[in-house]
Every structure is written in structure tokens, then in C-alpha cells.
Amino acid sequence: MKEVLHQLRGRVDRALEEIMPPEGTHPQRLTAAMRYSLFAGGKRIRPILALAAAETCGGNAEDAMFAACAVELVHTYSLIHDDLPAMDDDDYRRGIATCHRAFDEGTAILAGDALLTMAFEVLSEERSGSTLSPDTRIRMISELARAAGWQGMVGGQQADMDSEGAPPSQPVLEYIHTHKTGAMIRCSILLGALAASAGPDMLRAMEHYGEKLGLAFQVVDDILDVTSSTEEMGKDQGSDAARGKMTYPALLGVEGARSRARDLVEDAKGALGGLGRGDILLHIADYVLLRRI
Amino acid sequence: MKEVLHQLRGRVDRALEEIMPPEGTHPQRLTAAMRYSLFAGGKRIRPILALAAAETCGGNAEDAMFAACAVELVHTYSLIHDDLPAMDDDDYRRGIATCHRAFDEGTAILAGDALLTMAFEVLSEERSGSTLSPDTRIRMISELARAAGWQGMVGGQQADMDSEGAPPSQPVLEYIHTHKTGAMIRCSILLGALAASAGPDMLRAMEHYGEKLGLAFQVVDDILDVTSSTEEMGKDQGSDAARGKMTYPALLGVEGARSRARDLVEDAKGALGGLGRGDILLHIADYVLLRRI
Numbered sequence: 001m002k003e004v005l006h007q008l009r010g011r012v013d014r015a016l017e018e019i020m021p022p023e024g025t026h027p028q029r030l031t032a033a034m035r036y037s038l039f040a041g042g043k044r045i046r047p048i049l050a051l052a053a054a055e056t057c058g059g060n061a062e063d064a065m066f067a068a069c070a071v072e073l074v075h076t077y078s079l080i081h082d083d084l085p086a087m088d089d090d091d092y093r094r095g096i097a098t099c100h101r102a103f104d105e106g107t108a109i110l111a112g113d114a115l116l117t118m119a120f121e122v123l124s125e126e127r128s129g130s131t132l133s134p135d136t137r138i139r140m141i142s143e144l145a146r147a148a149g150w151q152g153m154v155g156g157q158q159a160d161m162d163s164e165g166a167p168p169s170q171p172v173l174e175y176i177h178t179h180k181t182g183a184m185i186r187c188s189i190l191l192g193a194l195a196a197s198a199g200p201d202m203l204r205a206m207e208h209y210g211e212k213l214g215l216a217f218q219v220v221d222d223i224l225d226v227t228s229s230t231e232e233m234g235k236d237q238g239s240d241a242a243r244g245k246m247t248y249p250a251l252l253g254v255e256g257a258r259s260r261a262r263d264l265v266e267d268a269k270g271a272l273g274g275l276g277r278g279d280i281l282l283h284i285a286d287y288v289l290l291r292r293i
Numbered sequence: 294m295k296e297v298l299h300q301l302r303g304r305v306d307r308a309l310e311e312i313m314p315p316e317g318t319h320p321q322r323l324t325a326a327m328r329y330s331l332f333a334g335g336k337r338i339r340p341i342l343a344l345a346a347a348e349t350c351g352g353n354a355e356d357a358m359f360a361a362c363a364v365e366l367v368h369t370y371s372l373i374h375d376d377l378p379a380m381d382d383d384d385y386r387r388g389i390a391t392c393h394r395a396f397d398e399g400t401a402i403l404a405g406d407a408l409l410t411m412a413f414e415v416l417s418e419e420r421s422g423s424t425l426s427p428d429t430r431i432r433m434i435s436e437l438a439r440a441a442g443w444q445g446m447v448g449g450q451q452a453d454m455d456s457e458g459a460p461p462s463q464p465v466l467e468y469i470h471t472h473k474t475g476a477m478i479r480c481s482i483l484l485g486a487l488a489a490s491a492g493p494d495m496l497r498a499m500e501h502y503g504e505k506l507g508l509a510f511q512v513v514d515d516i517l518d519v520t521s522s523t524e525e526m527g528k529d530q531g532s533d534a535a536r537g538k539m540t541y542p543a544l545l546g547v548e549g550a551r552s553r554a555r556d557l558v559e560d561a562k563g564a565l566g567g568l569g570r571g572d573i574l575l576h577i578a579d580y581v582l583l584r585r586i
Contacts, residue, residue: 021443021444027452030447034443081403084402086393100379106379106454108379109402110447117442121442124431124434134426134428137427141417141434142418149410154323157403158322158403
């Protein structure tokens with residue numbers, strides 16, 4: 001199964017390489033910054049989820065490839081902007097300098113803007129071989145915009161900033177997590193299912209799986225921030241706690257948070273139960289729980 | 294004619310109010326910042342161009358209203374990000390505090406991100422009464438993404454930053470202006486024409502008009518930065534020159550730049566010549582040349 005994930009990741013990387021402006025493209029500093037962050041060694045979990053969801057729904061992973069690229073572009077933009085001094089002020093990400101450290105703040109802001117915009121370009125461009133109907137493509141664009149925007153990921157990031165220093169509260173924390181991380185994970189799976197022309201029951205199962213997995217993912221992220229070393233994480237350990245961020249370990253303790261993550265992953269896997277397929281999605285759910293970085 | 298523009302502006306403002314999250318919507322700080330900048334007294338030139346282009350092409354302005362809102366959302370996001378300390382570092386815009394001054398830098402970055410994302414949400418959402426075909430809507434999304442992204446507006450802003458302090462050069466300046474401002478003005482007109490199902494000849498005429506008008510608009514902007522008082526502009530006078538920015542007056546002198554703007558506006562109006570309609574677009578071209586703020 002590890003081999004399957006590795007292979008999917010390779011396909012995503014190649015597809016991203018194909019859609020990106022080549023090295024040296026004018027304006028050079030901008031395209032270099034976009035490429036720097038996009039090819040900085042991301043695990044490609046969101047695009048892999050899109051491809052796996054398409055296959056689970058009986059479709060072809062290749063039909064979901066543009067959606068997979070789009071969600072990774074949005075994810076990368078969000079990391080660049082979250083790392084900025086005005087937000088999380090992180091110097092390192094995945095063990096290398098963050099975009100604004102490697103380039104400069106202005107360029108990092110623009111590179112994020114450009115990657116976000118490009119996600120919608122990718123989903124809307126005429127592509128030979130695309131078998132998706134215009135209606136499906138519009139639905140995908142609409143879902144991506146809502147998951148990424150003020151009532152999705154951006155809203156979650158704002159709530160996260162606003163919560164710094166506030167006393168831990170379960171409803172606030174759930175809002176932050178379901179929006180900041182959960183919305184785009186759920187959306188990745190949904191876009192994959194849409195690319196496979198999944199019917200209503202299948203879409204519902206995929207959305208359920210996506211919601212629980214997305215929340216589990218962020219709970220585990222919180223735990224890793226407390227328990228992993230700086231070297232393992234490639235960024236400063238305990239940086240959430242240092243900023244007085246609201247996290248699951250702060251609310252429930254590390255063991256309580258672990259137990260919550262386990263429940264969520266079981267719930268996610270349960271959503272796939274009746275399908276008789278979805279091996280990769282089951283495996284990814286386990287991976288989310290067991291990952292160490 | 295002034296009355297017609299005033300009326301179109303009112304319709305745009307009402308449509309923007311309808312699509313925006315109402316005051317107080319959670320996360321409150323984010324939606325307040327989005328609304329603050331969107332309703333800060335913009336002239337709505339881009340959406341008015343979209344509506345006017347739709348009418349010139351024999352269509353209904355109402356069919357272009359969502360496109361009009363989308364281009365204004367993109368424009369507002371670009372102002373918020375351009376004003377940030379890491380870019381133009383402006384404290385005032387249209388006579389009031391810029392978004393990051395009224396709120397904070399992190400919130401301003403997120404408000405910009407959210408407005409950009411919302412433009413694509415608006416163009417992709419199911420709307421009762423929308424008579425546009427899915428193919429037309431996808432084309433509009435694709436055109437907007439390209440005009441706003443790395444090979445359009447964002448690319449122009451990067452080139453503008455990179456050019457600070459460099460010796461004036463006509464090709465560099467043309468690149469900056471056709472991309473930073475021109476691409477979105479051209480796109481506004483194109484989206485209006487697409488909403489009216491314009492044929493190939495009409496689209497070509499609209500694109501020609503849009504290209505020349507967009508460049509003229511930025512040349513006049515450069516001139517105003519040198520010649521207007523701070524009070525008239527609502528932002529610091531001569532701030533481009535103070536930052537060593539590449540501008541048309543720096544390259545051609547103020548009179549040379551005025552002459553260039555006149556030629557461009559004549560060229561834009563010429564593109565409408567054969568149509569036998571397009572009064573509003575002719576008037577807007579004159580307005581661009583004669584505006585004082």
C-alpha cells in the first residue's frame with residue numbers, strides 16, 4: 001500500500017510539473033517563489049485523497065488529476081500565507097526556509113495569490129482528453145471556492161488567529177479545525193468523487209469520510225506540535241503552545257486528544273464500510289492516525 | 294451620461310451588498326475587513342465596464358452582473374494586498390485607512406485572500422435567473438483566472454516591485470502596465486461581452502478597446518500620482534516617485550505621458566467606431582483621460 005501511495009504521489013508531482021510555468025519564466029522571481037513552495041517536498045495528501053476518492057467511486061484517477069493539482073495549489077498558497085510574519089511567523093517549513101525567508105514578504109504574498117488563482121485556472125481551462133461535463137467542472141469550482149474561502153479555510157485561519165490567548169473552548173476549536181484544515185480535506189475527496197461522477201449515496205459517504213478524516217488530521221497535527229522534536233517536524237516544536245494557540249491537547253490533554261483522533265478515524269473508516277471498496281482511503285485514514293511527522 | 298454611470302454604480306453596489314456576508318457574520322473580524330475595503334467608496338469602473346460592454350454587445354447588463362461583482366472583488370483584493378507594508382506600504386486609500394491599518398496585517402492578508410476566492414465562487418454558483426450556458430461560465434472563470442494570476446495582474450505587481458530603483462525602460466514599463474492594471478480592465482470588458490454572447494468580431498473589438506483603455510488608465514494613474522495633491526488622491530502624493538517606481542512621467546515626462554494617454558484613448562475609441570453603438574464605453578474612455586482623481 002505504501003507503494004501505491006508513493007506511486008500516486010509521483011503522478012501528482014508530474015502533473016504539477018506540467019501545469020506550472022517552467023523555471024526562469026517571467027516574472028522570474030514570482031514563478032521561482034511559486035515553484036519553490038510547490039516543490040518543497042509536500043506529502044501531497046490532499047491530491048492523493050482526490051485521486052483515491054475518484055478510484056473508490058469507480059472512476060479514473062486521471063479524470064481527477066486537475067482537481068488534485070488544484071487542491072494542492074490551494075494548500076501550498078495557504079501554507080505560504082500562514083507562515084508570513086503577520087500570521088504564524090514561521091522561518092522553516094518541511095526543514096527548509098519558508099517562502100518569505102527564501103525570497104521576501106512581498107514576493108511570498110504574491111506567490112500565494114498566484115497559486116490560489118491558478119487553482120481556478122486549472123479547473124476551468126480547456127484540456128484535451130477531459131471527459132468532465134461543464135456542469136461537473138462548475139460544481140467543482142464552486143465547491144473549491146467555498147472550501148477555500150471565508151466560510152471555509154480562510155475563515156478557519158482567521159478564527160485561529162483571533163483565538164490566540166483565549167481560554168480553550170470546544171466549540172471554537174471545532175470551528176477552527178473543521179474550517180482551517182477540514183474544509184479542504186473534505187473538498188479534496190469531494191472533487192475526486194465528482195470527477196468520477198459519483199451518485200448521491202456515494203457522494204454522501206465520501207463527504208462523511210472527508211469530514212471525519214479532516215478533523216482527525218488536524219487533531220493529530222496539534223498532538224505532533226506538542227510531542228515531536230523540531231528536527232522531526234522541520235519546524236519549531238511547540239510553536240502553537242508558545243503562541244497561546246487553542247489546540248486539542250490544550251483542551252483535552254495529549255491522551256484525550258489521541259483518543260479523539262482514534263474515534264474520528266474509526267468514524268471515517270465506518271463511512272466507507274458499506275462500499276466494499278476504498279482500500280486506499282482506509283489506508284490513508286490509518287496513516288493519518290499513525291503518522292509521526 | 295454622468296447619470297447613467299451613477300445609476301450603473303448604484304446597481305453594482307446593490308449587487309455587491311447582496312452577495313456579501315452581512316455585517317456581523319462569523320468570523321466577524323474577517324467579514325468586517327472584507328466589507329470595509331469593498332464598500333470604501335470605490336468608483337466601480339471595472340464592473341461598470343463589464344455592464345456597459347454587455348449592453349454594447351446587445352446583451353442585458355443584468356446577465357453580466359455576477360461577472361461585474363467578480364471583477365470588483367478581485368480589484369478590491371488586489372488593493373488590500375498592494376497596500377501592505379511588504380508591498381506599497383500605504384496608510385491611506387480613498388481618504389480612509391487602508392485595510393491593514395484599520396484592522397491588522399494578518400486580517401488584511403486573509404480578507405484579500407477571501408475576496409479573491411469569492412470572485413470564483415460568485416462566477417460558479419448556481420443562481421436562479423442565470424441564463425448563461427455552463428460553457429460561457431467556464432470561459433469567464435478561465436479568463437478571470439488568467440487575467441488575475443501570474444501571467445496577468447499578479448505578474449504585473451511582481452514586475453512593478455522588482456523594477457523599483459531600476460532605470461526607466463519602455464518595455465519593462467509596458468509589461469508592468471499591461472499586466473498590473475491592463476489585464477483586469479481588459480478582462481472586465483471581455484466578461485461583459487461574453488455574458489452578452491458576443492460573436493468573434495465583437496469580442497475582438499471589445500478586447501482591442503479593453504487593451505488600450507487599460508493601458509491609458511494606468512498612464513493617467515501615473516500622471517495623477519505626480520500632479521495631484523494628497524488631498525485629491527486620498528493617498529500620499531508622489532509616493533511612486535518617492536519609492537523610485539518606474540512610471541510613464543519618469544520615462545516620457547508629464548507632457549509626453551499625457552500625449553501617450555490621449556493616443557491610447559483615441560485608439561480605444563477607434564475600436565468601437567464601426568459598431569454604431571457603445572456610447573457608454575466611448576464616454577468612459579473620455580472619462581479615463583479627463584479624470585482628476
